[in-house]
Amino acid sequence: MTRVPLSILDLVPVPSGTEIGAALDQSLDMVKRADELGYERYWYAEHHNSPAFASSATSLLIGRAAEHTKRIRLGSGGVMLPNHSPLMVAEYYGTLAEMYGDRIDLGLGRAPGTDPMTAAALRRGASTTDTFLEDVLDLWRYLGPRDDARGRAEVKALPGQGTRVPLWMLGSSLDGAAVAAHLGLPYAFASHFAPDARHQALRLYRERFNAEAVTAQVSASYAVAGVNVLVAPTDEEARFLFTTAQQMAAGIRTGQRVKLQPPVEDIDATIGPDVARFVDAFQAVRAVGSPATVVRELEAIQADLGVDELIVTTYTYDPAMRVRSFQLLADAYFSETANSN
Template identity: 70%
Template sequence: MSETRVPLSILDLVPVSEGMSVSTALDESVALARLADGLGYRRYWYAEHHNVPTFASSATSLLIGRAAENTARIRLGSGGVMLPNHSPLMVAEYYGTLAEMYGDRIDLGLGRAPGTDPRTAAALRRGTAAADTFVEDVVELQRHLGEGTGQITAMPGQGTNVPLWILGSSLDGATVAAALGLPYVFASHFAPAARHAAIRRYRESFSTDYVTAEIDVPYVMAGVNVLVAPTDEEARRLFTTAGQLAAGIATGRRGPLAPPVDDLAEVIGPDALRFVEDFQQVRAVGSPETAVARLEEIVADLGVDELIITTYTFDPALRARSVELLAEAWGLDRAE
């Protein structure tokens, strides 16, 4: 990889296209993880979502385990586990088990949102009220993965020291990550508005004073919407699938990924189009040359240490092609 370019990672929500079975979506996901492993991507993370027909990524630890069985060098992790939905002990046991099975290739990204609607959050047992204990839960989780709490042993888990990351889409997450001395991931791929302020706060407020600190200096990864095709024109057309996905978020009409269209504005309407353009403004869409140039601009603009990309195509084969074209253009280190 070029010394001037930051590592690239992949965020997968296991998208389900119209007419596709969930089992097929799961198979396509593990195939992409295997491809990314060979291409030299740094990490392959899964994001926890619930009650959304677009995604099949509710059980992140199971997805990570399957991906780990089919890869050799790429780091696998959560981007993230929505901690309000789970007890810290259970998360420690799940991810400790993964670490014992697959060694030092497991990351544990943590979010404070429920990753779903309020009704579903309530059905996930812990409910939305647990968000108020996020910092305490992170501290407890880290203790379970480290020396233990003294009263309860996470087994497996204790002593694995699975590295923690804090996810965020606002200044709150940046403040927490900085105070805890943990690496920070900003969700600029869907919440771009606060990206500059949040990353600046994290870097300026970063401290190693608290017991949870795992790194000596700030480390930031940012999410980017990416779609690479042989030409700019084809990439822009294929990206209309992601545009329709974003429009569904705006209107509350969520469904499987739709095929690309020639005129996105005609399909979703001008109001939704304005939302989509803002929602997906942190993006690199085009030919390999166009996408690389845009990614380099994003790195320079945000001053990040790593990028994590998310790609949606109706045809999963074109998602794999996008990942491969970008790896070659970015100069990632392929496996021998």
């Protein structure tokens, strides 16, 4: 069986006791390895006001990664469009495309990527009107053909115009699926943290996909699903290391914003049984274990959702264990023997 492409989502995790600069350097090391290992794309997710993540400035992270990689596609997973002017996003990503060619993806989300107070501080103006669809259309116009007279002819994204940076729609509910289908965009569903609506959203996207839309980026629906992954030599070690990610998810439930914590032997005792049940449901789409276990679980997730690509996210307290996880996964997933079965 030929497996679907495999990609990486990075929030630039910051372990306890680690400075942000070191976490950024560790993320750079990771994208260089991903480029060598055969992963399809490497996306950075915009988050704000969280000690656990250093991924607020996606375009800067992409530019640095592009300077140190050769093959892998780089992009945002995504830019939270309510926080930004479409013109400025077009200029940033148009600049990246002019500098690095056709390796840049622009994934778009409609959530702020943070808490309400920080969202208010990020907001572009006093208005609370939802202009997401209009903003996406503006972006499409700004990045469109150089001779395109449609739209805002008096305002041009320079750089940006004519680069046609591929637009992706991100989502964790039916809303993003509907917008992606209406506009004919590829769609990435955040099943790694919002698993409940995954089947319904992906079905809606495929059923309503409009390949004839003037904004269409692909000729047929193309869906990606996020998966929580941790690979170690044994199932037991992987489950132990995964308790760092479980503690992170528990912090979301309890409102405790802290850096990544060391793994623990008894996660239920550490976070409490009620929170543990929330975490288990929150991270329901996961593949944790030895290389054979994880590949088998990824195949099952892909078959269940029918997606065209998987994008995995991994959190470990020790950055070396994250590198090892992606190495072990690549060795198992991309092997010629495995793909010929």
